[in-house]
Amino acid sequence: MTLELPEARTIIDNADCLHSEAEVLAALDSMAAAMTARLADANPIVYTIMNGGLIVAGHLLPRLRFPLECSYLHATRYRHETSGGALNWKVAPSEELKGRSVVIVDDILDEGHTLAAVIDYCKKQGAREVLVAVLVDKQHDRKAPGVKADFVGLQVQDRFLFGCGMDYQGYWRNTLAIYAVKGL
Ligand SMILES: O=P(O)(O)OC[C@H]1O[C@H](OP(=O)(O)OP(=O)(O)O)[C@H](O)[C@@H]1O
Numbered sequence: 001m002t003l004e005l006p007e008a009r010t011i012i013d014n015a016d017c018l019h020s021e022a023e024v025l026a027a028l029d030s031m032a033a034a035m036t037a038r039l040a041d042a043n044p045i046v047y048t049i050m051n052g053g054l055i056v057a058g059h060l061l062p063r064l065r066f067p068l069e070c071s072y073l074h075a076t077r078y079r080h081e082t083s084g085g086a087l088n089w090k091v092a093p094s095e096e097l098k099g100r101s102v103v104i105v106d107d108i109l110d111e112g113h114t115l116a117a118v119i120d121y122c123k124k125q126g127a128r129e130v131l132v133a134v135l136v137d138k139q140h141d142r143k144a145p146g147v148k149a150d151f152v153g154l155q156v157q158d159r160f161l162f163g164c165g166m167d168y169q170g171y172w173r174n175t176l177a178i179y180a181v182k183g184l
Pocket residue numbers: 049050051052053075076077078079084106107108109110111112113114115166167
């Protein structure tokens with residue numbers, strides 16, 4: 001669904017900015033340092049989960065100054081809603097994962113069902129280890145059992161977020177700052 005321009009602009013004009021561009025960039029620096037310490041000799045393959053992981057990966061990958069391969073996968077379960085449904089796999093990994101160190105990059109770990117399915121897939125393909133890097137870990141007690149991120153940029157309150165890859169009805173992925181929709 002396409003939003004009318006006034007509505008798209010009203011969403012961001014009325015939103016609460018929870019993390020500024022500077023805070024997001026500092027969080028990405030910290031994530032990159034932790035990932036470098038853990039993965040510099042691991043020769044990993046790094047998967048970005050599309051679409052939400054696009055902006056985070058675009059800023060995070062150039063901060064990782066060690067050998068890695070990168071690819072993408074596409075899984076979605078929110079579509080244009082503010083609560084998640086069934087996971088829709090659009091593109092699964094096609095590389096050989098047997099024995100590999102795999103890193104999954106995404107914008108947000110919310111309830112964790114997306115990451116649970118992706119981790120399970122990679123492990124079934126024989127990955128040696130699967131590590132998760134998310135910019136945002138949303139704080140609540142509705143997480144899927146056993147799902148956690150290894151590298152987290154920001155802990156954010158339990159509201160519907162947009163910006164830095166996260167969308168509101170398909171819009172506003174294209175900011176670095178992170179916002180919460182007014183009233184959600
Ligand atoms: O932890 P969960 O509750 O599973 O939610 C997290 C997922 O939700 C978003 O994707 P979405 O399904 O909105 O698709 P998108 O990446 O195309 O926006 C986000 O990019 C994560 O992949």
